[in-house]
Amino acid sequence: MSTEKQFEFAERQLRVSAESVGIDLDVSEGGLLFIHDAIDDWQQDFSDCPEYSKEADRLWKAFGDSPQGREVLRALGEACALAVDTWRTRTWEDHSLSFEAQGWDSLKSRAFVDYAMSVGIAAIRCVEYANRGSEDVEAAIAAARRINFSELGAIGAAKRHTPMKKLREWTVEQYRAGEWPSANKAAHDLKESVMAHGRTIGANLSPENAQRTIAEWMRKSA
Known part of the structure; x- marks a missing residue:
């Protein structure tokens, strides 16, 4: 829906x-x-x-x-x-x-x-x-x-974040396996493959913000 x-x-x-x-x-x-x-x-x-x-x-x-x-x-x-x-x-x-x-x-x-x-x-x-x-x-x-809504919220948040967490880990692996002069360049080169992989696991990045998000993941992994 x-x-x-x-x-x-x-x-x-x-x-x-x-x-x-x-x-x-x-x-x-x-x-x-x-x-x-x-x-x-x-x-x-x-x-x-x-x-x-x-x-x-x-x-x-x-x-x-x-x-x-x-x-x-x-x-x-x-x-x-x-x-x-x-x-x-x-x-x-x-x-x-x-x-x-x-x-x-x-x-x-x-x-x-x-x-x-x-x-x-x-x-x-x-x-x-x-x-x-x-x-x-x-x-x-x-x-x-x-009802413990905080506990239910934490459970829901964990489920919601899991696909994106997996995509982030996969992206960092791709980044570390290659050689790029900067995180921005790597994010530019890997953007399409990261988005494609994300769609297969239910973690969707918008085309408008994908490169920025990917670069941020890479910088934080360094």
Whole structure:
């Protein structure tokens, strides 16, 4: 499944979560953005969108009288902000940092993880609000919170990094087996073969950043 399709799936889940507490994102997204900005002091300029503040007032009156309600608004607002600022405007395309050395095939994939996590958090907040006071739901949420997410994250990171680690080791072997005047020259000469080998083991380097990443690996191996 492509990253774009994954985003579409996550966005559908966000809408379902919002609807479970009576919020229609088509109507309330602007108000949620306004609330998110106000809570986290992002100082965005919404002066040309007076309807955002009006919807924010309505939402705050409906949900702001309880801690669970406020958490719903904040979590949904954050997910909406990531959807608007990162995905619909495609800001990752203007980002120059490379996450390849960390095991990410692109900043786009990294941005999706941030969005997916915010959608998951929003889903939990909506469940808490929709079922507040229910002992069964409270017990289920308490059990979920006992999960060691740090441990699970470490396991996932290890699995994600393994192909890239193997490609890095293979690349360094090729570098050490030859003779080049510099790491940059070696990276230029080996770029295509490294990318080809990477595709066979599930470690994909983007053509735009491959040479720079390869040269960095080589320099660090010296």
